[in-house]
Amino acid sequence: MIEKLLLENILFLDIETVPLEKEFSELDANTQMLWEQKSQYQRKDEISAEDFYDRAGIWAEFGKIICISVGYFNIGENFKSFRVTSYSGNEITLLKQFRKLMIEHFSQPKHLLCAHNGKEFDFPYIARRMVINGITLPYKLDLFGKKPWEVPHLDTMELWKFGDYKHYTSLKLLANVLGIPSPKEDMDGSMVKDVYYEENDLDRIVSYCELDVVTTAQVFLRLRNDELLSEDEIRKI
Template sequence: MPDKIHLENILFLDIETVPEKSSFDQLDETTQELWAHKSQYQRKNDVTAEEFYERAGIWAEFGKIICISVGYFTFKKEERSFRITTFYGGEAKLLQDFKDLLNEHFNHVKNVLCAHNGKEFDFPYIARRMIIHGISLPQKLDLFGKKPWEIPHIDTMELWKFGDYKHYTSLKLMAHVLGIPSPKEDIDGSMVRVVYYEENDLNRIVTYCELDVLTTAQVYLRLRNQDLLTDNEVKKVANE
């Protein structure tokens, strides 16, 4: 376990994504064809590309990021706190703001990023969307030429695998088996598209994303056999 990494050097994060357009018919003809080809192996025979488009948010080529929540530990004397904030709004701006945070506060060799299933989803998704928007990659997401042990990423799901490449464990299940109190979430990942496009309630999604960041940090503490965060130690800070 990476228990030698100081907690204040870790940036915990989670992203929420949706299809880039609210419906399949809003895509141009070329994109529709590309989506049909991309999704053909995931779709059942009786499911059309249009019907399957509600799941497009999981692919960076056909989806977009609507918020990135981050959390980090601070220590003052013997007092520990965990601060959470969220970047949201237009995708290009939130990606640039997130990049600025990395460059200004988490750009040292000692700094690492941590997410649940981050190596398969969050980290590459953010990098791909940055490239699509013409945003140069920050050092912490630019993996070209890096050896595996030089990549500054921690993945709580990977830690739980213990070398078993076939094993997938959701954040919710992992928190449950580790005895972490379940946050009161009123939505799950499958509902994000509806809440965003049909209910127009981004704040609700931001709250859900921030709770996942907190849960990821709690899971990481349990993997290190350290005390869980209390409610008094968790601070929501404004994104300025």
């Protein structure tokens, strides 16, 4: 029962990713061929691998992380706050910063990671990019040898499935049906690549990522039938 979990033991997170290069033409010939092979089952016959390259950020082999936002509860006898911070920019640097956070503050058996669709995207993506960049996996992302019930990951989309393996619900839709106030966002996930490569506006992406972390935490609270966070309880650090 998620009601029994201590909120202070959960690290909520979200990531934003983009293709490794701005344009398909910037990839070497071998990587272009591998991308064409990888994407052939996702794109329609009339769509070329080059035209489909805008979606390369979805795959850890052809994308990179430009932002990891995290949030965690700080709860005392007479107060509650949700603290949000982000690591962004150079991928190797932000991955090392995120790893340091987990090792120093979220490495105990009681600690859990939580994201929306995290088991299918965020958690494996971070782990793969760490391996690709030669960064040793922290215990919470190294799943080798762990039994299913030993995996320290929570997923708000999985919790909403209630055993339905075919059901996909976006974070935005889930927040809406649960009555969670929608934050004022000036972008969506489909815009991240252009905002990063064309507008060079990383701060805008970080703000968007942090809003998703807050929304994920709010969804988790609603799934527990807890009171939602108020604006003055959310603090950026």
